[in-house]
Amino acid sequence: MALRVYNTLTREMEEFVPLHGKKVNMYVCGPTVYDHCHLGHARSYISFDVIRRYLSYRGYDVRYISNVTDVDDKIINRAKETGEDPFYLSARFTRSFIEDMTSLGVKKPDVQPTVTGHITEIVDAIKLLILRELAYPTPEGNVYYDLTMSKKKIGILSHQTEEGLMEGSGARIDVEKDKKYPLDFVLWKSSAESEPGWDSPWGRGRPGWHIECSAMSMKYGSEQLDIHGGGADLIFPHHEAEIHQSEGCTGKHPFSKYWLHNGFLTIDKEKMSKSVGNFFTIKQVLEEFPPEVIRFFILNTHYRNTIDFSRTHLEEAGRAYERIANTIINVRYAIENTPGGDTDSGLSDEISKARDQFTISMDEDFNTREALANLFIFSRKVNAIISGSSPGRPALEAVLGFFSEIDEVLGVFGKDISGAPEGKTGGFSDEQIDAMILKREEARMAKDWKRADTIRDELKEKGIVIEDGKEGVRWRRA
């Protein structure tokens, strides 16, 4: 079975074949750090995190590059509003972004370059474009990409026509007077005295938004990428501009073999925006929901579809997540209470079936939704086998091993697999809890239900949940 991906460039499902054997160069556009990241960012970076992890799972040698845009007009404007130094502001929100990604279990990119750290490369790329007559400097100290030189490529990714682009948005373009052609985009922008800027052959200025991604992907990836990803809103103009620039610099086509774009996230069916007041930062949501639930929620919809966020949907995702988490806890509990024996009870078969299903689902353009659905089926079978027969320890450990294996990709169940204590430590030590359970057991033996329930309530108040199983009592901190 082959991995297939949907390529925005061709608008088709294609078999995934990297340019160089098993080596995959993957670049995903990172955030502009002028504010805390919102749920839309979470959606995008979790989606690509899973794509990256799955490629590794499939045996590819992935180099994952994701930038941070730390100089940009939005940052400058925000800094003017708050009176902060723009560099200080961007550093602050870069930290916030990295914190959020860590919370959400997004693996660190192999390289995470910043714009301010790559001015030289950016200037060099612009020089090269000018040299090749694909860009032109203006007396105002700006440099534009000359789209009239690569008109054939207009609409290459957005699949829009030149006329369509001119008509539709023409009225909305601020046509800088020094532009030769309305669709030309800026590579270098002159900076006012008060704005951040770097010296360049064209005067003091700063990079335009698009050029950084070209410069950095060429430096850390290669002249041609296997996968370029980002939110669907970046298709035009950002990614299309990257194609012009990068192919202009290298003369190689395609700049990226596959273009993958994640769908939007809406809030109560509306696009998230500050003016509507339905704007949620990752930090806000993390105050209410555990990160694994947020991740589960996002993976519960295919990455290309619109996903609608609402408290109700997240709560529902939380309950669904618990089903699998409980299965894992059940397995762990069974392992602890199984002396040994090599009874398999059909678990090995279920594992290999589940593994096949997982690969089949993920191979189809990273269909995490279907992968999770199959995991539910697997969970149900495992639960049934555990309560029906008494599988031996090795078989149970294999189940746990399988969960751990696929969690390398999903990154959702780590806590449940390792059995790391969750939540607050409560007011009781393990010894105290065990003692209380023992007392409750005595009460239950004596059929003193009232006393038994009092003890259970007492523990519950401290956040400790007691569950009576047929093989004994177990507890966990919730």
Add this chain to the structure above:
RNA sequence: GCCGAGGUGACAGAGUGGCCAAUGUGACCGCCUGCAGAGCGGUUUUCCGGGAGUUCGAAUCUUCCCCUCGGCACCA
């Protein structure tokens, strides 16, 4: 105006020509249980926006219509 995505049970959401259309949530019933929880089994569940067509066979392909959402130079 141009371009795109989509309309599947109460809700969420897979499936893209062929077993009575996954899976989860909710609700209800049953098993288990002193009770609760977790789990298991079942019901809700002849749910594919509408019409026409192609086909032995359509949620899936073609065509027309209706509706929703999004992009179009700030955007993940």
